[in-house]
Amino acid sequence: GAVVSQHPSRVICKSGTSVKIECRSLDFQATTMFWYRQFPKQSLMLMATSNEGSKATYEQGVEKDKFLINHASLTLSTLTVTSAHPEDSSFYICSARAGQGYNEQFFGPGTRLTVL
């Protein structure tokens, strides 16, 4: 199947700093990318849907100024956690979908963010 990578896999930062997480589709062009957040022992919660070349659509309760998403190309989407605080510590997972109509979502390995 198609491969989606995330970088970094793990990041530790101080409170107040910003962190950028990259999501790349390695062998296909991703029309749509999705960003999820997963708390320990809980399910994946969709944060936002990102379409290439347009603004991301955020789910209710997700602060768009806090979680900046950029989908500048068909193979790259970035999530920037701005002014991170300890409560932002979580596991962030992206997925990518190719083409129009339904196509399978391929998931990245996730990024563990710890804010001190």
Place this chain on the structure above:
Amino acid sequence: AQRVTQPEKLLSVFKGAPVELKCNYSYSGSPELFWYVQYSRQRLQLLLRHISRESIKGFTADLNKGETSFHLKKPFAQEEDSAMYYCALLSGAGSYQLTFGKGTKLSVIP
């Protein structure tokens, strides 16, 4: 709004025993349902989707619209089946978003 319910957080079975992971959904439209699996230290991956009516790794799942269920079944559990299993519902209308259940951790006891 759509919802996916997996009532069991943890399910332990002995090797060779049958397995059934429960999933119920709530959705006003025509549902498309999936099972995803996450093995230890690995990424989430698609196990099967109801429209394919396929059997993957011995697992099957039948969509029951009357009971709004999509339970995952396997007649004989193997140790390598131990993993987290997530049921997911696809919402259409151009968004193709997945709504996930909370997941069930399957532990197969040797």
